[in-house]
Amino acid sequence: MVAVLERGALPTQAEFHEAISNRSDRWFSACLRITHSRELAEDAVQEALLAAWNKRHQFHGDSSLETWIHRIAVNAALQLIRKQRPGIFEPLEPDEAESADSPEDDVANHDVGDTLAAALRHLTEIERVCFILRHMEQWKLKEIANEVGTNEGRVKQALFRGVKKLRVKLVDMRSQ
């Protein structure tokens, strides 16, 4: 266990290492849920750590260092999938068919490995991301809209559709 070091004005290198040791699985998991790719999730955490280190003078201790990095990592994951899959968050028609799963999705879902992960497979990208950010990451709708690059109304619609699909799927799964 890393010793608690004297805290100066900035988070220390030791505190970063301690945060990695204690919380990187959670950062990675959050990024994995968003990207559906282990490689992208790993890259997101890597980028987040470097960004956090370089901007650590902006860390004022309002939240824990781990929480601060978590937020940066989720942002990095969003940016990575937007870069790798342009148009991923374009608005979809409400009755648009569910997206087909790729082999990569299967790997990611196997990793997450629970009922929710299975249900999330039936959501479109924007529905899944909006649900994850609102429900699991506790982001505000406005924050999601800003980071996803859309407006709050579209985020709401994606969330509503996602919640409806999840509830239906969960009822189906429970009845099986």
Add this chain to the structure above:
Amino acid sequence: MNEIGINDDTLTLYYYRDGLTAAERARVQAALERDVALRERYEQLCADLGGLAAPEPVPAAPDAVARWHDSIERAARIEHQRATPGKRAFHLPSFTWGAAVAAALVVGIGIGSYLSGNQVPEPSINDGVAGNELPAPASPSATFARGLAVHLQESRQELAGLPIEASSERAMLLTHMIQQNRMFERAAVENGSQDLARVLRAFEPILVRLAAEDISPQDAEALQAQLAFELNVVLTKYRRNASEDAGPI
């Protein structure tokens, strides 16, 4: 939708305490208190959403965790090197170094003859130019020459240690190399050393190709070898000039 116009979408926003105005929230609250059917629907929604807890974290691969630790180590080391220029001022990713060199050029160093007038010898990849010790600078022009030599030398060393597989670390290193190279190129142009600028400019397309995400490991390896060779040529040239002429290079 029930008779007072509150549907599941509104209840969803009410559940998350987000996206409703205070007045809308108060209206939902009042409706829940007086409408049993609505309250039952809301309780079912709460049960459904409440059961959707985040799953247990997925363990990250040990090598990824090691890489994350290493990235902090490297970032801290680079920062330390920037903060202590007197001990080792010329680490490749250091922007401080580039700024120092640019400042040296501003005071009027004549570098136009750096690469002019001499035929470049055919170097060997394994010749002695990769040594870490370079002559101590004796003048502003010598300072620049030393900085340039270290830039080229450390570029070659960084290239040798560059990860073959595309990664954020690799991209970051190459981006820094490109930025540093541009800085030297601009400085050379501003000081009338077109030959030097041209040589440095020729490195950039190779660096950019190396930084491409879709480059194959084979292509990356070949490009790195090509670049290492060309860096070696310039370094050999530098060494010869330095030994032949103690004055401005």
